[in-house]
Amino acid sequence: MKAITSNVEELDLGFEYSHLELPPSVFSCKTLVVLKLSGRIRIMVPSTACLPNLKSLYLNFLRFLDDESAANLISCCVALENLSIQRNACDEVRKLRIHKPTLRSFKIHYGNNIFYTDRDREDETILELNAPALQYLDVKYYISDPLLVANVGSLYKATLDLNKGRSCLSLIRCLEAFSNVKFLSLSGLTRGLKLEQGFPSVKLLKLTHLTLGARCVWRPMLPDFLQCFEKLEVLGLTKVRVIAAKNQVSRTPN
Structure with a gap:
């Protein structure tokens, strides 16, 4: 992950092993313009995340640990223009809110x-x-x-x-x-x-x-x-x- 500290503007990371976790530094790179993340890896995004120059975000088959992690990632991209998401059954996100002007x-x-088996969540957006x-x-x-x-x-x-x-x-x-x-x-x-x-x-x-x-x-x-x-x-x-x-x-x- 040394590229994160090297003023990188585009980062494309793909993983095959689900037990891996991304380091917090991925979500604090101020020079990133394009970020692509793929694979069934665990994603936990801290509330301190900040990607101020990110324009394009591609998320493919990731495993967000909860709603908050997904919300933190999207909200920290204050200049986001392009967002692409592919989800699968390993995703733990119940509510995904995209509020981006x-x-x-x-x-x-x-x-x-x-699929979701929790009947109590059946009517949630x-x-x-x-x-x-x-x-x-x-x-x-x-x-x-x-x-x-x-x-x-x-x-x-x-x-x-x-x-x-x-x-x-x-x-x-x-x-x-x-x-x-x-x-x-x-x-x-x-x-x-x-x-x-x-x-x-x-x-x-x-x-x-x-x-x-x-x-x-x-x-x-x-x-x-x-x-x-x-x-x-x-x-x-x-x-x-x-x-x-x-x-x-x-x-x-x-």
Whole structure:
């Protein structure tokens, strides 16, 4: 770890052994601009952590010991613009709060092997995002807990791949927050999602490009769903399991 004391600007660390722990010096380097951490290593970030010049942070399959460690790492990056997270079942984080006024790009993928057995935590918010400068969002969310997105008025392009029960309500909440988005891609299971659940309140007046992707079941709601997007110019259907009947497709905007 001598590089940490050598005015390094980019650091890419990958580990194969889960018993390793990163030294605290990794989280106190004032010259770091890009930090990439990969592997099932234990991450414990002290409250004194400080990465004042970090612009891009990539976290792949790490083992944060608790919510506080994850919160400390994100909060200590006061200039953060790009954040990418891939999580797995070894992750101990229950609530992940991303409140970053500087954040411009955010990607988070939860694998389908994420699971929690504690019933008392079942209704807790797993991901909370508040990023007024955010322009690009990519979320793959294969768990049943709700997703809370707010204050993303600068969002330009969003990709959502949601799965399992209550993610349908998360989808509605997200769309309500996407007031200025122009490019939107949706995929994941939508079975059981009905318009009366909230879609009439969704109005994306600036959306021009919409893609409905794999595993979507849109036939019961596609025509009315499209009424939410008055300026829609391009509609893409990719590996859709059930497509609307011909008389319904005719109502789709060109």
